[in-house]
Amino acid sequence: MAPNPVTLETINPKVLECEYAVRGEIVTLAQQLQQELKENPGSHPFDEILYCNIGNPQSLGQEPITFFREVLALCDHPTILDxxxxxxxxxxxxxxxxWQILDQIPGRATGAYSHSQGIKGLRDAIAAGIEARDGFSADPNDIFLTDGASPAVHMMMQLLIRSEKDGILCPIPQYPLYSASITLHGGTLVPYYLDEETGWGLEISELKKQLEAAQSKGITVRALVVINPGNPTGQVLAEANLREIVEFCKIEGLVLLADEVYQENVYVSHKEFHSFKKISRSMGYGEKDISLVSFQSVSKGYYGECGKRGGYMEVTGFSPEIMEQIYKVASVNLCSNISGQILASLVMNPPKVGEESYESYFAEKDGILSSLARRAKTLEDAFNSLEGVTCNKAEGAMYLFPRIQLPQNAIKAAEAAKMAPDAFYARRLLNATGIVVVPGSGFGQVPGTWHFRCTILPQEDKIPAIVSRLTDFHKSFMDEFRG
Amino acid sequence: MAPNPVTLETINPKVLECEYAVRGEIVTLAQQLQQELKENPGSHPFDEILYCNIGNPQSLGQEPITFFREVLALCDHPTILDxxxxxxxxxxxxxxxxWQILDQIPGRATGAYSHSQGIKGLRDAIAAGIEARDGFSADPNDIFLTDGASPAVHMMMQLLIRSEKDGILCPIPQYPLYSASITLHGGTLVPYYLDEETGWGLEISELKKQLEAAQSKGITVRALVVINPGNPTGQVLAEANLREIVEFCKIEGLVLLADEVYQENVYVSHKEFHSFKKISRSMGYGEKDISLVSFQSVSKGYYGECGKRGGYMEVTGFSPEIMEQIYKVASVNLCSNISGQILASLVMNPPKVGEESYESYFAEKDGILSSLARRAKTLEDAFNSLEGVTCNKAEGAMYLFPRIQLPQNAIKAAEAAKMAPDAFYARRLLNATGIVVVPGSGFGQVPGTWHFRCTILPQEDKIPAIVSRLTDFHKSFMDEFRG
Known part of the structure; x- marks a missing residue:
């Protein structure tokens, strides 16, 4: 008989090497505890698992926007329209x-494969939404609808990476989709560090330094990833900073990969989201000057429709031959799901003033966003009140990324358990409180510093209990290891 | 200023090399003609484009199954349930x-990311459907829900292929997803030829011959792809043949990648679909004996819900460590879309006798499948009546793959136009009739033979016009080139 055909030694080593902490060991443990609680209530010192590991608003009780779901249901079963x-x-x-959407779909067939880039009429609507947002024109032919933003990121990595000699500049800390995708496609992640002291500032001098360091090792840097608002770091980049970044990419000939999925999630009045497209066009840079890809998703914002897997990328500043190659790769998967396509067109074109649903739509949206702002502030304050913890403000996105000064004894205990110290802390936190966070080591951090990422998504009525459980746990953890 | 960062010379050569004929040049031309017809009716000798290039039933007027759409709409907007x-x-x-489905979703949140493999309750339903189909047990933990079958195929190729030294045995002709995916992942397609003379028979001697030829070139063959019912070839493999294939994979230590997306599409009374899972279990082979992946999709069958992007793979006979690796890769994309997940559970568990919708559901299903059988037969007869054309029966799936003996003058004219002769024919056909087919060269064929793939999907009232336009075109094409 032949040997076992598939073993860890014989699979693609890039798959083996790839890591994805957002759904890593801590989450597997959490699922196990949840099962134990179900089978044996009272078996743990908490009665539910609170998944603060992932930006998944509706899993924690956020309600969908009614108007969006009405339209989706009607498009799913159009025979009831009459x-x-x-x-x-x-x-x-x-x-x-x-009706409008159905009229844009050939044969009104919501069950048919669409054009590989997505239904043309929906891309028109998205382009109109981008124009309204930016004040600069957008071309529906530049838009590729995708099943969430992740497949779009993979597509660009697949296009750009030829070998480990190709590098992609990524923020540290970063969202691990980027490190995972770069590893799977066989490239090199070129890290640039965000400055925690200045609220996770993005310094051009740091970009230059890391670019040159990579080049001196023979790496061809192809692209710069910027996540704005930041994940896991929550900062909203200032307009002047965005201009510097555009200039840097233009001078260095880098593709700018702009993760703008949190564009609706800004919680501080002195900051505003500006798209890189708007910034580059306002600088007078057009198609010939800069290659820019903007990623957007229906999973984030106030809508939080993660399960719908909708999103798009707007691809500008590439030659027609390259656009053809991207189209070809999109075609191999035929098209993204039509409900997600419809939803992407809705989030970029929500109800307008004067329309029947506008008031209830606005109330739902405003309710979610102002509540998120309050939750971000409460959790930030709670983290900052803990011994040895400092936490920057979540100006935007859905996360806090507090830094913990861990006692030497805790670090030693983690070493003995063969875990990163922040993973050790996160595991202890889960076992004591049922709260699931992701260790900073999953996102990258300055060596010797420790963090974790915690979403701001639990519903407001749960926040006081979370704060008190967290505070009690932290106190007893520090007492145990203070030495 | 830096040079243009992205050119055909600087992208991933695997992307450049990849081909996907199902949405290739002919389709681009068809879209252009469609636009011309819209802007300028009467500008071509036909008034509509008939897309027979792709298995996309609803784009050609097939209605969705009412029960499935009702459930999807209700799950999209659950507040109306009461x-x-x-x-x-x-x-x-x-x-x-x-209600049942919502109860299986944590928090009834159809807008939340699910478990990376898909919602557990839906996987339970699918496993139950597989058990009912096969008479052998199925484990929900072996099921990975995916956005259609294509991403599942990519996932397995990504896992198995380390370099161009790894080979995947694929039928020729094949569905070009396989060649595209193998190219994108940097592996080698090891072709085995189906025998047109015996109705596209799959001979074990041919598999052996090609396996040995690849091995002698230093290729490690990792897996065998079998498409049953066949695409583009339409044959339904006999039970004895399936047993031989299982035995071959077991002896040679190959992973069996079973494309079973057309399992509901069988049109001849003397043939029946048998899953490879059922066959291998009935041979007494279990988890330890054979590594088997079965792909299923909501896009095919009588449901034809291509736009929903639902599907699953059932992964059996892999070690827990490898299952963890597959889970990790699935996690990087978070989860497949929830509507697609729900629909996959519905097609594997449709209404049962005695339930309110059963009669109308059965009438819809039977209406579609018997109409497809009639269309297959009419088109097969029409092709066989053309000069120099022979066409095997479509026992299953959604395609006919007729062979054309092209006159020498046509081959010369194609050479002069720098096209494959069958692409030349398909282009002429499109320009004369508006009918879009895919040249056989896109699927692979015995060198020196020419074919095209034509779906059996146009609605029945259109078939007579198609046959007559096709017949007239073919006659005048042959007259022109007979010489």
Whole structure:
């Protein structure tokens, strides 16, 4: 008989090497504890698992935006559009919008594969939404609809990376999709460090230094990833900073990969989201000057529709031959899911003032965003009140990334358990409180510093209990290891 | 200023090399003609484009199954489940099924990311459906829900392929997803030829011959792809043949990658679909004996829900460590879309006898499948009546793959136009009739033979016009080049 055909020694080593901490060991342990709680209530010192590891708002009780779901339901089952009962169940503008969308789909067939880039009419709507946001034109032919932002990031990495000699500049800390995707495609992650002291500032001098260091090792740096608002770091980049970044990419001939999925998530009045497209066009840079890819997703913002897997990338400043190659790769997977496509067009074109659903839509949106701002502040204050913990403000996105000064004894105990010290802390936290966070080591951090990422997503009525459990745990952890 | 950062010379050569004929040049031309017809009716000798290039039933007018769409709509907008108007609009068992599904989703949150493999309750339902189909047990932990079958195929190629020294045995002709995916992942496609003379028979002697030829070139063959029912070739493999294939994989230590997405599409009474899982278990082979991956999709069958991007792979006979690696790769993309997940559970568990929707569901299903059988037969007969054309029966799947004996003058004209002769024919056909087919060269064929793939999907009332346009075109093409 032949030997076992597939072993860890015989699979693609890039798969083996790839890491994805957001759903790593801590989450596997959490799922196990959840199962134990279900089978044996009272078996742990908490009665539920609070998943603060991932930006998954609806899993923690956030309600979807009613208008969006009305339109999706009607597009899923268009035969009810003409029925009188439907008038009583759905808002009139949702019915109208569903008709408009169906009219843009050849044969009104929401069950058909679309154009590989997505339904043209929906791309028109998204382009119009981008224009309204930026004040600069957008071309529907530059838009590729995708199943969330992740496949779009993979597509660009696949295009750009030829070998380990190709490098991608990524922030540290970073969202581990980037490190995972670069590893899977066989490239080199070229790190640049965000400055924790200045609220996770992005310094051009640091970009230059790391670019040159990589080049001196024979790495061809192809692209710069910027996540704005930041994940896991929550900073919102200032306009002047964005201009410097555009200039840097132009001078160095780098593709700018702009992760802008948190564009609706800004919580401080003195900061505003500006897209890189708007900034570069306002600097007078057009198609010929800079290669820019902007990623957007229906999973984030106030909508938080993670399960719908919708998103797009806007690809500008590439030659027609390269656009053809991207189209070809998109075609191999045929198209992204149509509900996600529809939802992407809705989040970029929500109800307008004067339409029937506008008021309720606005109230839902505003309720979610102002609540997120309050939760971010409460959790930030709570972290900052803990011994040895400092936490920057979440100006945007959905996360806090507090830094912990761990006692030497805790570091030694972690070493003995063969774990990173912050993973050791996160594991202890989970076992004591049911709260799931991701160790900073999963995102990258300045060596010798320790962090964890915690979402701001638990519903407001749960926050006081979380703060008190967290505070009690931290105190007893420090007492145990203070030595 | 830096040079243009991205050119054909500086992208990943695997992307450049990859080909995907199903959405290739002919389709681009068809889209252009469609646009011209829209802007300038009467500008071509036909009034619509008939996309027979791709298995996309609903784009050609096939209606979705009502029950499935009812459940999807209700899960998209669960707040209407309790409303009295809903009773009048939806069948009672669709309402009941929606409740059941929502109860399986933590927090009833259809907008949340699920477990990376898909919602556990839906995987339970799919496992139950597989058990009912095969009469052998299925484990929900072996099931990975995916956005259609294509991403599942990519995942397995990514896992198995380390370099161009790793080979994957693929049928020729094959569905170009396989060649594209192998190219993108840097492996080697090891072809085995299906025998057109015996109705696209799959001979073990041919598998052996090609395996040995690859091995003698230093290729490590990792897996065998079998598409059953066949795409583009339409054959349904006999049970004895399936047993031989299982035995071959077991002896040679190959992973069996079973593309079973057309499992519901069988049109001849003397053939039946048997899954490789059922066959291997009935031979007494279990987890330790054979590594088997079965791909299924909501895009095919009688449902044809291509736009929903739902599907799954059932992964059996791999060690827990390898399953962890597959889970990790699935996690990098978080999860597949929830509507697609729900639909995958529905197609594997449709309404049962006695439930309210059963009769209308069965009538819809039977109407579609018997119509497809009639269309397959009519088109097969039409092709066989053309000069120099022979066409095997479509026993299953959605395609005919007729062979054309092209006159020498046509081959010369194609050479002069720098096209494959069958691409030349397909282009002429499109320009004359608006019918889009895919040249056989996109699927692979015995050198010196020419084919094209044509779906059996146009609605029945269009078939007579298609046959007559095709017949007229073919006659005048042959007259022109007969010489």
């Amino acid at each position: 029925r009188s009962e439907t008038q009583g169940l759905f808002s009139s503008d949702a019915i109208e919008r569903a | 409303r009295s108007e809903t009773q009048g609009l939806f069948s009672s068992d669709a309402i009941e099924r929606a």
